[in-house]
Amino acid sequence: MKSKQSKESEKESEVGVAKAAAREAFIPVMRELVRAYQAYAVYSQTHIRELGLTPAQFDVIATLGNTDGMTMGEVADKTLVTKGTLTGIIDRLEQKNLVRREVPEGNRRCFMLILTPEGEQVFEEVFPTHIAHLKERFEQLTPDEMQQLQSLLKKLRGLFE
Template sequence: MTAAKAEPKLERTNPSDQMAAARAAAKEPCLQVLWELARTYQAFITYDEENIRKLGLTLPQFDVIATLGNTPGMTMNVLAEKTLVTKGTLTGIVDRLEKKGLVRREVPPEDRRCFVIVLTPEGERVFEEVFPNHIAYLKQRFDRLQPQEAQEILASLQRLREIF
């Protein structure tokens, strides 16, 4: 039997106690970490998306193409896990990429109940052109970090993910 996590109990208190609790909560160090993490992510997405749009793709489309590149294809479930996109959203993204002629759905002979999303030859060409270009674009910023700084950030982010 595992111990259940203790969840904070919300108790009814008077308004002045609630205000004091709200002020104290606003000063918690974890809040600063969360705000900085959110601001960093927003800054990255803004930078990232600018280049991807110039390449003629949306962020989710690029994510799918980059994830499928150098693979024989993936089921929607695996693709959703690897791209961190919900299956419902992924269906629309795949539909649009299919209309652009960059991916196709294939039914594998060993399991006719599902299908695999694969890059078309044009999708492969786009991947081979766009992916290295975009990595070089991102590398311009990441090269501003010393190798030790990059390792420390990586370790900190991994640790943060572990606690959740």
């Protein structure tokens, strides 16, 4: 059994480790990354909602735009939406008559997701509008800064994959 003094010493040691961890050099970088993402997300998502879509619906429509359609798996791989959430999003887009499910000939095990004419019209209106909205912010960076930022973000992502 540990003595009271031994337990107190162990606790002091743990506090010292926690203080040291809090001083790690990457923590300010991590905080800035999270703050930058949160600011971007609020800016982007607010505009998307003003356009009458949820961010996930926009992501699906933007992914299907300018294509002949994709399988559910392809859409899940190309969007930021999980497969479990995707079914509900597609259901709601079908209710809005923006997307349809179509079973391809020769493969009854899957179906294609295709923008309806109304979905194509929404894509043609909303996608360029939102890109222009984002461009207002991104064009404040120089081309060199954009390249540096892209390279560093790719490198950072690679560290976690």
